Amino acid sequence: MSKLDRWMREIFRQNRQNRQKIKRSTLRWLPIVLGFLLLTSGVLAFSIVSSQAQVSQAASLKLTVTPNPPQLGDTLTAIVSSPNSSSNSSLNTQPPVIQSGNQTYPAYPIGNGRFRAFIPTTPLTPPGKLQIQAQMGNERQSISLNLRSRSFPTQRIWLPEGQDGNVSDWEFDQVDAFKKTVSPEKFWSGPFRRPNNGPVSSIYGIRRYYNGVFADDYFHRGVDYAGNQGSAIVAPAAGRVTFIGYEKDGFKVHGNIIGMDHGQGVLSVFLHLSRIQVKRGDFVKAGQTIGLLGDTGAATGPHLHWGLYVNGQAVDPTPWRDPGFE
Numbered sequence: 001m002s003k004l005d006r007w008m009r010e011i012f013r014q015n016r017q018n019r020q021k022i023k024r025s026t027l028r029w030l031p032i033v034l035g036f037l038l039l040t041s042g043v044l045a046f047s048i049v050s051s052q053a054q055v056s057q058a059a060s061l062k063l064t065v066t067p068n069p070p071q072l073g074d075t076l077t078a079i080v081s082s083p084n085s086s087s088n089s090s091l092n093t094q095p096p097v098i099q100s101g102n103q104t105y106p107a108y109p110i111g112n113g114r115f116r117a118f119i120p121t122t123p124l125t126p127p128g129k130l131q132i133q134a135q136m137g138n139e140r141q142s143i144s145l146n147l148r149s150r151s152f153p154t155q156r157i158w159l160p161e162g163q164d165g166n167v168s169d170w171e172f173d174q175v176d177a178f179k180k181t182v183s184p185e186k187f188w189s190g191p192f193r194r195p196n197n198g199p200v201s202s203i204y205g206i207r208r209y210y211n212g213v214f215a216d217d218y219f220h221r222g223v224d225y226a227g228n229q230g231s232a233i234v235a236p237a238a239g240r241v242t243f244i245g246y247e248k249d250g251f252k253v254h255g256n257i258i259g260m261d262h263g264q265g266v267l268s269v270f271l272h273l274s275r276i277q278v279k280r281g282d283f284v285k286a287g288q289t290i291g292l293l294g295d296t297g298a299a300t301g302p303h304l305h306w307g308l309y310v311n312g313q314a315v316d317p318t319p320w321r322d323p324g325f326e
């Protein structure tokens, strides 16, 4: 065997050994490699899933509702914000749809990509579970609250037969149309003021029995102030005078009445005035005198009835005075 032959054979042998070594080593390492691959792909898949979960969490709406728990007569504040709103311009401009039950309430921007809607409750709202839902783009969020019941004082009213026979639908239709006013601009600022200096003679929410029969639909839709005849009635908050009615023109129950729009679905009515000192379309500041207290319409004595309406429902004005709504 020549030197060259041995050399060639040696190289060949080494090559074969190397190939076998490689084969053996491949086989030896294959499960570990495969295991490693499986593990890393698993970790990778897990990290993708978890990052997706983080993404959907980051994209989800934030919905807060106060007060929690609320009670009958409370105005609920629902605030919706989307952490993605700054990166998605359509979410910035499109307000969310806010619902309670099957009612939808208008939401208005309050800065930083947040929107607010007011949800009114009254003594006629069924207490118990209240589901508030918000939808913005494709995202949804909901909160379940327990609306607490509340016992309201009761009155027993005895009327002679046919007492309310001369109440006209026209008068109530006029006032009801005003109560549906919703305008986007917000005029009030901070807590509402007391509209008259007189003592409160009837609180919000009083229920009635007429001739011994409980009136399912009746509750006192406001607060009465037993001030002096002719004392000043001031605007509890800034707003636009959008409704005026006179007893002489057929407002036999409400008497001389002013309706004021505080904006974003919040309205006031002032009843039984002796004099009205504003006109329709006037913009008034908080504390400005708008009329004088009286006993026009269906009033047993001089008093101011102040009703506060939120999205068409008479709410308890008390929380609007203290602490107030931003």
Ligand SMILES: [Zn+2]
Residues within 6 Å of the ligand: 202, 220, 221, 222, 223, 224, 304, 305, 306
């Ligand atoms: Zn009243």
